[in-house]
Amino acid sequence: SHMLSKESMLLEVNVAERCRQAMLEGSFVDGTSARSLKHWAEAQSWFLFSPFYARYDDELLPIDEETSLNGRRFSLTRSDLDILRADKDYIRCHANVVRFVLLSWGWDVRVKGPVSSPDVNGGQGWRESGAHGWRLR
Numbered sequence: 001s002h003m004l005s006k007e008s009m010l011l012e013v014n015v016a017e018r019c020r021q022a023m024l025e026g027s028f029v030d031g032t033s034a035r036s037l038k039h040w041a042e043a044q045s046w047f048l049f050s051p052f053y054a055r056y057d058d059e060l061l062p063i064d065e066e067t068s069l070n071g072r073r074f075s076l077t078r079s080d081l082d083i084l085r086a087d088k089d090y091i092r093c094h095a096n097v098v099r100f101v102l103l104s105w106g107w108d109v110r111v112k113g114p115v116s117s118p119d120v121n122g123g124q125g126w127r128e129s130g131a132h133g134w135r136l137r
Contacts, residue, residue: 015062015073016080022059023093032056034093037100047123049104060097 018028026033032054040048048054058067058074064081066072076084084090099109106118106125118124 014080015076016083018074019059019062019076019080019084020087020090022056023090023097027056027059029055029059032060034060034097037097041100041103044119044122044124046104046119046125049101050123060094061101 022028022032023034026036036054037049037056037060040046051057055069058070062074062076062080062084064076066075084094102109103115104124106115107113108115115124
């Protein structure tokens with residue numbers, strides 16, 4: 001047997017399965033998972049959320065459109081969306097990923113407002129997180 005490259009594996013797995021695997025086990029791109037973001041938030045390592053340090057957004061926050069980073073490679077189809085919506089573990093992790101990313105931007109979804117004392121020196125906040133590098137989804 002032969003070893004498959006990451007690129008070959010990406011082509012063999014559908015988008016929903018790639019996104020699910022990235023969320024629960026780690027992305028094909030850099031190994032980032034929902035657990036990674038949880039650890040970063042707990043450690044208050046806000047700079048790690050920046051697109052300058054990790055590019056998890058296409059796999060952990062997938063959309064149904066082309067992205068500047070990966071084109072249509074991670075674009076969700078209706079079928080992909082249905083598969084992911086039916087997966088309770090994926091949905092729970094996705095909600096946490098969104099919460100952690102917003103927290104890194106200085107927004108606390110639990111209080112529905114801005115973080116009271118953001119760690120701007122540590123990279124917490126919209127501008128501090130590298131806002132110009134983000135494409136809102």
